[in-house]
Amino acid sequence: MARPFLPSKLPHTPVTDVAGEIVEVGQGVQKFKVGDKVVALLTYSNGGGLAEFAAAKEKSVVSRPPEVSAAEGAGLPVAGLSAHQALTKAAGIKLDGTGQLKNILITGAAGGVGLYAVQLAKLGNIHVTATCGARNIELVKSLGADEVLDYKTTEGEALKSPSGRKYDFVIHSASAAIPWSVFEPNLSARGKVIDLTPRASSLFTFLLKKITFSKKRLVPLMINAKAENLDCLVQLVKEGKLKTVIDSNHSLSKAEDAWAKRINSQCTGKIIVEP
Structure with missing residues (x-):
């Protein structure tokens, strides 16, 4: 589980992009420990990430170095992986x-x-x-x-x-x-x-x-998300070769404002929701 920073999606779509700090690990988890900073792509079966805590599968989590902020990392999974796959694979x-x-x-x-x-x-x-x-x-x-x-x-x-x-x-x-x-x-x-x-x-x-x-x-193009590709994107951000453009930041208690902005106005970049 992780305390996430979250980019918003449309209201009817679960938020699947999160970044934060691990506060608990399940039995059998070997790559991560409590306190690790991470970026993750959630699955619909585990619920969305628009919450103080979120559960993620180990295979869809990558480490987040200190040079990459939680907000920068949270923008990467769906959009970044889509761009990466389109360019490198297709x-x-x-x-x-x-x-x-x-x-x-x-x-x-x-x-x-x-x-x-x-x-x-x-x-x-x-x-x-x-x-x-x-x-x-x-x-x-x-x-x-x-x-x-x-x-x-x-x-x-x-x-x-x-x-x-x-x-x-x-x-x-x-x-x-x-x-x-x-x-x-x-x-x-x-x-x-x-x-x-x-x-x-x-x-x-x-x-x-x-x-x-x-x-x-x-x-x-049907997206096939892979942790190795997400890790590649995180490293590019770390090296200053890739940036997450952030439109605005909203607190979790004001998540409805983030949704309204996404729906009712033209946004440039990611809308971030943070606890």
């Missing part, structure tokens, strides 16, 4: 920068996943084009994006790279649905759209492109 990007130079588009770059994806992509020596709202353009640029499109403009809606590049991969993390007909003309010959918010239309496009042997593909 797109094959090497975060040490030793891979081939690629062009990537990240939609929803000012969202929870997008903010991490921009930073991780730049670690891989990738040319990043990003979309976001006008008010977040400078933030996304400061995180490393080479080109940023306001998604409400004509150019942003068309997803066209200002420099004329075709995208080898698109990390589609925006919540809004974008038709395949918009993606396709912007893709390189073997370009892929990695869809982190797949809908029925996405699955249809995935199957259609597969059975027609199209070189351009849409790939719905």
